[in-house]
Structures are given as structure tokens and as C-alpha cells.
Amino acid sequence: MPPVRDRAFLDAAQRAVPLVPGTVEDCCLRIVDETAAPSRDAAREYLTFLEALELVTETSRGFERRRVDAAEADLGDAFERRVFGASELLDALRAAESLTVADAFDELREHVPRWERDRRTDWEAEWRERTERLLGWCVTFELATRDGDWYRSTERA
Numbered sequence: 001m002p003p004v005r006d007r008a009f010l011d012a013a014q015r016a017v018p019l020v021p022g023t024v025e026d027c028c029l030r031i032v033d034e035t036a037a038p039s040r041d042a043a044r045e046y047l048t049f050l051e052a053l054e055l056v057t058e059t060s061r062g063f064e065r066r067r068v069d070a071a072e073a074d075l076g077d078a079f080e081r082r083v084f085g086a087s088e089l090l091d092a093l094r095a096a097e098s099l100t101v102a103d104a105f106d107e108l109r110e111h112v113p114r115w116e117r118d119r120r121t122d123w124e125a126e127w128r129e130r131t132e133r134l135l136g137w138c139v140t141f142e143l144a145t146r147d148g149d150w151y152r153s154t155e156r157a
Contacts, residue, residue: 010075013043013047016035017063053078083134085130088108090153093143
């Protein structure tokens with residue numbers, strides 16, 4: 001999950017993906033060229049994230065932009081349904097009055113799969129950072145608010 005938590009960036013990254021399917025390499029290069037993505041690896045993360053948010057689709061010929069307006073789409077719904085850890089985090093936020101990043105990580109810890117734990121020697125540091133990014137996206141998509149170090153769930157209509 002990419003670190004830039006800005007809807008305008010997502011809009012620009014989506015527009016960088018062609019309407020006619022392009023290879024992963026082509027799409028990543030376009031994202032790097034047309035956004036502030038710092039590298040091809042970062043662009044690949046954004047491409048995956050755009051797919052999870054249902055803004056792009058992977059076809060047998062590559063990735064293509066969906067004809068969805070990122071500014072108008074309910075990205076929070078797609079985020080909660082399709083980004084790993086988002087629904088568990090939002091459940092924890094809704095159950096608590098407020099959570100810090102450390103509290104939220106403690107809530108997510110049990111949901112981290114064994115293979116993720118075995119990938120890195122310090123998987124907890126990686127997942128604390130991921131938890132912070134998830135919380136940031138929750139704020140971006142208006143699923144949560146931030147007050148200093150505390151995050152709170154927002155009610156959705």
C-alpha cells in the first residue's frame with residue numbers, strides 16, 4: 001500500500017494508466033512520468049492499489065483504466081472490501097472510542113498471516129508502518145478522523 005495518501009495523486013495515477021490495456025512495465029513508467037511516484041517499484045504498488053480501489057483493471061493484455069471518476073467514486077467502500085487489513089482495522093476503530101497506531105497494530109497483529117510474518121525478520125516493524133498507512137488512507141477516504149496521535153471511526157451515511 002503506497003505511502004502518498006492523497007486523492008488527487010490517485011486521480012493522476014489512474015489517468016496515467018491507459019484506456020487500452022498496457023503492460024505492467026508501461027503502466028508503471030507512465031505513473032512515474034505523470035505523478036510524484038519516486039520509482040518503478042512505488043508505481044507498481046500504486047498500480048496494485050488502484051486495482052484494489054477498482055480504478056483500474058488487469059486484463060489478459062495488461063492493465064487498463066476503468067471509466068470511473070476517482071473524485072466521485074466511493075473509494076472508502078472499495079478500500080474496506082478489497083485492501084488487506086482494512087476491514088479488520090475499521091472494525092477495531094468502530095469498536096473502540098479511539099486508537100493510536102500502536103493500539104491499531106495490536107488489533108491487527110492476530111490477522112497478519114504466517115507467511116507475512118516469515119517474510120521478514122522484523123515483520124512487526126513492517127506491519128506497524130502498514131497499520132499507519134492504513135489509518136492514513138482511512139482518514140483520506142473519510143472513514144476515520146485523526147486528532148493528534150488518535151484515530152476515530154466516522155459514521156458513514
